[in-house]
Amino acid sequence: MGSTPQARKSGTRERIQKTALDLFVSRGYEKTSLREIAEELGVTKAALYYHFKTKEDILSALSDELGRPVDDLIAWGRQQPATMETKQELLRRYSEALRDAAPIYHILQENQATLRELSVGATLRQRITDFAGLLHAGDGPLETRVRYSSAMLTVHFGALTMDMLPGDREEKRATILRIALEILDSTTREETAAALDAVG
Amino acid sequence: MGSTPQARKSGTRERIQKTALDLFVSRGYEKTSLREIAEELGVTKAALYYHFKTKEDILSALSDELGRPVDDLIAWGRQQPATMETKQELLRRYSEALRDAAPIYHILQENQATLRELSVGATLRQRITDFAGLLHAGDGPLETRVRYSSAMLTVHFGALTMDMLPGDREEKRATILRIALEILDSTTREETAAALDAVG
Amino acid sequence: MGSTPQARKSGTRERIQKTALDLFVSRGYEKTSLREIAEELGVTKAALYYHFKTKEDILSALSDELGRPVDDLIAWGRQQPATMETKQELLRRYSEALRDAAPIYHILQENQATLRELSVGATLRQRITDFAGLLHAGDGPLETRVRYSSAMLTVHFGALTMDMLPGDREEKRATILRIALEILDSTTREETAAALDAVG
Amino acid sequence: MGSTPQARKSGTRERIQKTALDLFVSRGYEKTSLREIAEELGVTKAALYYHFKTKEDILSALSDELGRPVDDLIAWGRQQPATMETKQELLRRYSEALRDAAPIYHILQENQATLRELSVGATLRQRITDFAGLLHAGDGPLETRVRYSSAMLTVHFGALTMDMLPGDREEKRATILRIALEILDSTTREETAAALDAVG
DNA sequence: CATGAATGAGACTTCATTCAT
């Protein structure tokens, strides 16, 4: 009694996902109980289980949905030659993909210990590993490896922590990307600089 | 029978800290129960409570101990002028400080969601924020801010994920630091490159 | 829209019963959830509720159907004189009746604790009690009672556990029945043996 | 407040076992919730978990304790020759062993469906299988096998259902055993009877 | 210095059942 009956086609599944995402981001995966999600939505815990098999399943659905852009990017990258141009483009596209995927990676980042024993955690980590593999393709000396990692770190954590910096989102994204490309590019510049020294 | 009346120095407190650190790193703070720590040590949970007031207290002690080098570094940095040289030195010293402090920051990193509501989490984050503040001192345009963040990110995550790369620890550390300094240094190089363009 | 006004004979009710019987036998009544039955059948739980009022109702229908031969046997027995011949015939017919009824008694046997509080459990037990009453009719000393129980036990559990023995079903049934009749018959034989002793 | 503090050395573990046994027997294993056991004892559910790792563990402890006599019997039987005398003695001792072990086998009997997926169920069934193996040692024709099974069934279920018959426990036990021995013995008697027929 | 015993809160999950469509 006194509870709004909530008529047909309520789109509850979507609402669960949205609420769960918000809470997982703001309070953490482990710290968010199904009771909280249910209460926030005005349904019972059992309703969640009607739509998702387990708690992990909710996160899984979120991972699949938000992670798609990165998956697509990896698929694309696998068909490109391992040139510097490709790597630059990979970074550019990664930066774009993170526009959507950021929240899910935020969750991965902040709940790594918990996700370590969840299969969805493996999936999420795999995506990052795969992308990093593309970027590192062709290996090279430790120095180059570190430089590539650094560039990726910049884009990745830049996207996750962007909100802490003041300014327009897109402008920040562009700047971060530019710096990352610069880092990636440094090998060439190093040589250029050396040349300048010689000239100098 | 024959029990030392005042068994000095059974060193249990230290053993608890050591075991807890290992488990917090490998399984996560939340996922490590006091039962596990106690069992691993062959004592009872109650024994832990004799030495530490709460679970968080164990982490706190660890944070104080392992975080000291960074605290010292911050204290030092506060007394230096905000020059580029200082910033370079800060990065150098940060890289060194992380030799010891890495595990505790690893824990912070992987359990952020949990530590968000623990006062020890605030302490740990504060240290990082303080250090970043020193590095960013004098502000500057967004671009410069990002560059500094990127350099710090490189040293910080380099230290935390170093184990995944092959090679000698110290060599890796040196390389990471070099790249980070390069990133920090790029403003100058940018100008240099521009000059070269003009010449070229 | 175009739905058959009175869709005759989709046979779903029967399919539910068949599937339920299989699962109740193999996994147990309590351990078999309506979800499982529904999934196995490719319908929804709600569909089960269209055909049966409750879970117990499904078992009830099964009990009525499979238990009929025993009911008939009891009805028959009630009209016979309480002679040894009748008792032998009762055992013979019980053995036959169990050809069909075995599964439902298997369920009773393995889920007694659960069925204790279900009215269908009472029904099932009553049938056994009634039959046993017929067999014991006329009472007699403890020894005779035990002998009769033993004979019935042999036929009953023989039928339920027959599958564990190797060999042809009907042959096994015949053997079990023969032994049971022997046990029933022992009173006479006892005397015979005593007579032999006297002679010997 | 108002709760008796229950001073030291309360023997709670034993009390839990006793209460659990009673409830498992009277309401069934599955149907008995830990809440019930706890409430009956005036402790919290968590207290049960201090003393036993899982619900199954409680049953396991009970099984180990009450099943010991049968275990001992099996050990004894394995060192005897497979003669008819041994088998008679096995039956006699089994009857005695069941004085203590009956409740646990009652539980096995009435909760078979549930215990099927519990390792303690396997243990309990194994004991019966082992004992039956001893009794059947030397195999023989189907008829003999059935006779042995029947004798064992008589003792086994006699012990479990004895309470339903009126009379003194020990007297009932003795009668049941006597009948069972008779069934076991029938092969000989059969021949005797045949001889009598010939004489007659 | 440490243990044994216990608690209260809360987590995830499953189930039989209902009802509007």
Place this chain on the structure above:
DNA sequence: TATGAATGAAGTCTCATTCAT
């Protein structure tokens, strides 16, 4: 005839913590 959506009750279990000894 059947489904999709939801519920309320209950279950097993784990955890950090306390306290008398």
